[in-house]
Amino acid sequence: MIEQSKISEIKGVGAKTEQSFRKLGVETVGDLIRYYPRSYQVYEEAVPVSEVEEGRVMTVSGAIFGRVQVSGNRNMQVTTLYVKDLTGSLKVIWFRMPFLRTTLSKGGVITLRGKIVSKKGTLVMEHPEIFYPAAQYDAKLDTLQPVYGLTSGITNNAVMKAVRTALGQICTIQDTLPKEICRRYGLPTIDTAIQAIHFPKNKETFYPARNRLVFEEFLDFILSLRQLKESNVRLENHFHMEEKTQIHAFLKQLPFHLTKAQLQVWEDIKKDMSGPNVMSRLVQGDVGSGKTIVAVLGLMLAGLNGCQGAMMAPTEVLAKQHFESIGTMFSEYGVPLKTELLTGSMTAKEKRLAYERIESGEVDIIIGTHALIQEKVVYRNLALVITDEQHRFGVKQREKFAEKGNSPHFMVMSATPIPRTLAIILYGELDISVIDELPANRLPIKNCVVDTGYRPNAYHFMEKQIAEGRQCYVICPMVEESETLEAENVMDYAENLREELHGNCSIAYLHGKMKQDEKDDIMTRFAKNEIQILVSTTVIEVGIDVPNSTVMLIENSERFGLAQLHQLRGRVGRGKYQSYCIFMTASKTKETKERLEILNKSNDGFFIASEDLRLRGPGDLFGIRQSGLMDFRLGDIYQDAKILQEANEAADWMMKNLSEDEITGRLKKDNLHIL
Numbered sequence: 001m002i003e004q005s006k007i008s009e010i011k012g013v014g015a016k017t018e019q020s021f022r023k024l025g026v027e028t029v030g031d032l033i034r035y036y037p038r039s040y041q042v043y044e045e046a047v048p049v050s051e052v053e054e055g056r057v058m059t060v061s062g063a064i065f066g067r068v069q070v071s072g073n074r075n076m077q078v079t080t081l082y083v084k085d086l087t088g089s090l091k092v093i094w095f096r097m098p099f100l101r102t103t104l105s106k107g108g109v110i111t112l113r114g115k116i117v118s119k120k121g122t123l124v125m126e127h128p129e130i131f132y133p134a135a136q137y138d139a140k141l142d143t144l145q146p147v148y149g150l151t152s153g154i155t156n157n158a159v160m161k162a163v164r165t166a167l168g169q170i171c172t173i174q175d176t177l178p179k180e181i182c183r184r185y186g187l188p189t190i191d192t193a194i195q196a197i198h199f200p201k202n203k204e205t206f207y208p209a210r211n212r213l214v215f216e217e218f219l220d221f222i223l224s225l226r227q228l229k230e231s232n233v234r235l236e237n238h239f240h241m242e243e244k245t246q247i248h249a250f251l252k253q254l255p256f257h258l259t260k261a262q263l264q265v266w267e268d269i270k271k272d273m274s275g276p277n278v279m280s281r282l283v284q285g286d287v288g289s290g291k292t293i294v295a296v297l298g299l300m301l302a303g304l305n306g307c308q309g310a311m312m313a314p315t316e317v318l319a320k321q322h323f324e325s326i327g328t329m330f331s332e333y334g335v336p337l338k339t340e341l342l343t344g345s346m347t348a349k350e351k352r353l354a355y356e357r358i359e360s361g362e363v364d365i366i367i368g369t370h371a372l373i374q375e376k377v378v379y380r381n382l383a384l385v386i387t388d389e390q391h392r393f394g395v396k397q398r399e400k401f402a403e404k405g406n407s408p409h410f411m412v413m414s415a416t417p418i419p420r421t422l423a424i425i426l427y428g429e430l431d432i433s434v435i436d437e438l439p440a441n442r443l444p445i446k447n448c449v450v451d452t453g454y455r456p457n458a459y460h461f462m463e464k465q466i467a468e469g470r471q472c473y474v475i476c477p478m479v480e481e482s483e484t485l486e487a488e489n490v491m492d493y494a495e496n497l498r499e500e501l502h503g504n505c506s507i508a509y510l511h512g513k514m515k516q517d518e519k520d521d522i523m524t525r526f527a528k529n530e531i532q533i534l535v536s537t538t539v540i541e542v543g544i545d546v547p548n549s550t551v552m553l554i555e556n557s558e559r560f561g562l563a564q565l566h567q568l569r570g571r572v573g574r575g576k577y578q579s580y581c582i583f584m585t586a587s588k589t590k591e592t593k594e595r596l597e598i599l600n601k602s603n604d605g606f607f608i609a610s611e612d613l614r615l616r617g618p619g620d621l622f623g624i625r626q627s628g629l630m631d632f633r634l635g636d637i638y639q640d641a642k643i644l645q646e647a648n649e650a651a652d653w654m655m656k657n658l659s660e661d662e663i664t665g666r667l668k669k670d671n672l673h674i675l
């Protein structure tokens with residue numbers, strides 16, 4: 001069996017499992033062995049009941065105490081028991097598992113591992129894994145168990161089994177890293193690395209394996225960027241744009257003046273688009289710095305010059321938001337350009353009509369999601385492509401877009417505050433403009449870091465803001481174990497909040513598992529202030545602009561990376577009202593304090609990113625994963641900044657010492673996943 005074999009060749013993988021795997025993007029054996037765990041469960045020593053801490057996954061061991069009870073309605077049956085040790089007792093609940101009553105009613109000693117949450121002021125263990133009799137736990141103690149991303153029809157065990165069998169059946173995996181490089185950076189072989197990323201014996205075998213795979217991921221990314229750069233450099237500009245007076249008129253009518261930084265970037269863009277070569281530009285600006293309007297000017301320039309311009313957003317919610325706000329601006333200020341929306345959730349008929357209008361050139365500005373690069377879309381005179389919040393897109397998508405036009409101008413907008421040294425590596429092929437100034441009318445966000453005891457005050461504060469007409473976000477604690485639980489978590493939280501606030505305002509929730517039209521509906525109603533509090537997972541992180549929101553409450557903020565917290569906070573403070581960000585944490589450790597303190601005292605994304613790098617030592621991997629910036633599978637540009645720099649060196653070395661064919665060959669390998 002080789003890496004290109006279909007996974008059905010693995011013993012025990014039948015047609016049904018194969019189909020479920022396909023939903024996860026796993027078709028070949030190569031895909032499977034590179035379907036890395038999302039995280040690992042570390043089975044640590046049980047703690048005394050009196051020492052459980054809110055927000056953490058912990059293990060307790062004790063006697064089943066009193067009766068096991070089942071309550072709730074048919075949709076949501078809740079099983080409750082109490083477990084007791086010498087230090088106290090703890091309430092434990094499971095959802096939708098009423099059958100546990102029979103099993104557990106025998107009593108005796110049990111070990112439970114689950115998340116500690118706070119319900120109405122008491123700590124409760126939610127939905128734990130059961131070890132009964134308690135000694136079953138000993139076998140797991142101190143091991144790392146892989147946790148895979150799942151979909152319906154496939155369990156974590158099934159993925160583990162398939163990977164284990166596949167690794168047993170393959171003799172060797174081809175090592176595509178030059179030996180020289182492995183030696184220089186002390187990287188293990190690919191076999192060792194793959195084995196250990198799935199089934200690490202302990203943390204000591206895990207780290208080198210991960211380093212190797214991250215290294216490879218970064219290296220391939222950098223090499224493909226270099227190639228892109230080489231092929232881009234001399235591209236001739238086929239779309240010479242002329243200045244248009246309508247744009248001056250438009251700017252005059254805007255309710256604000258552009259900041260100096262925005263004007264400078266706009267100059268850069270005009271110069272590029274009228275110059276001898278195609279524009280490839282990254283516009284980097286902190287959250288709220290006003291990147292959208294700069295993009296709109298670029299799109300107008302293309303449109304008014306008789307060409308089409310397209311803007312791609314990472315989510316439908318964001319695409320719609322852009323579409324609506326641009327449409328409103330155009331009609332309000334009399335801009336004679338037509339806009340079109342194109343997203344995956346549109347009906348076949350809607351799409352067909354949109355395709356027709358795009359192909360005929362009836363519309364000028366097209367805004368959408370990935371749907372913009374579907375094969376069926378044919379543009380007419382596409383001169384400018386903008387991607388918003390670029391870290392969700394990669395080189396491949398960019399290339400696809402380029403194929404759709406006669407080498408259109410390219411502009412990438414990003415709020416990712418990457419220190420310049422890293423930006424030069426990651427965006428090597430782009431010119432960089434920075435919007436390093438916030439609009440003058442902004443009041444700096446007021447921050448506070450508080451413990452969970454402050455929660456009632458926080459709710460009270462939100463009520464007061466809502467009474468003044470404002471709106472609030474609550475970001476719910478993350479759940480690493482499962483996505484279904486994540487949804488439940490948000491729903492539970494919203495339900496609790498409704499009780500706490502006695503129905504005085506409208507509260508809705510948002511999570512990644514919701515259908516697109518549900519999400520859209522919630523976002524639209526939130527934008528109209530029909531909803532006052534939005535309880536959400538991090539799905540709202542990118543780009544949402546509702547300037548009337550003034551409070552951001554982040555639960556379990558110790559669980560997030562600093563950069564991500566900064567992005568989340570950027571959802572408030574976008575308008576003329578004083579805004580507030582409340583970082584709530586149950587953790588009392590010095591590290592958490594120090595990290596959150598950085599956010600507390602600064603609203604500057606670049607400063608935060610550099611402090612983040614400074615504070616991060618190697619090996620805090622099990623702590624926090626950043627927000628998946630740039631969408632690397634494993635790598636994290638902040639946490640793995642050192643590896644990124646090494647991979648950059650290695651890329652230099654390879655460009656110098658290997659032939660072009662060798663490098664291209666490496667990048668064409670099936671087993672590579674460059675985004």
Ligand code: ADP
Binds near residue numbers: 287293440547
């Ligand atoms: P981001 O850079 O995070 O994408 P947006 O482009 O969404 O930020 O802008 C945030 C908000 O600031 C929007 O409501 C926008 O209308 C407003 N805005 C943009 N530029 C200015 C400016 N120069 N002065 C005042 N408000 C501005």
Ligand code: MG
Binds near residue numbers: 291292388
């Ligand atoms: Mg934006």
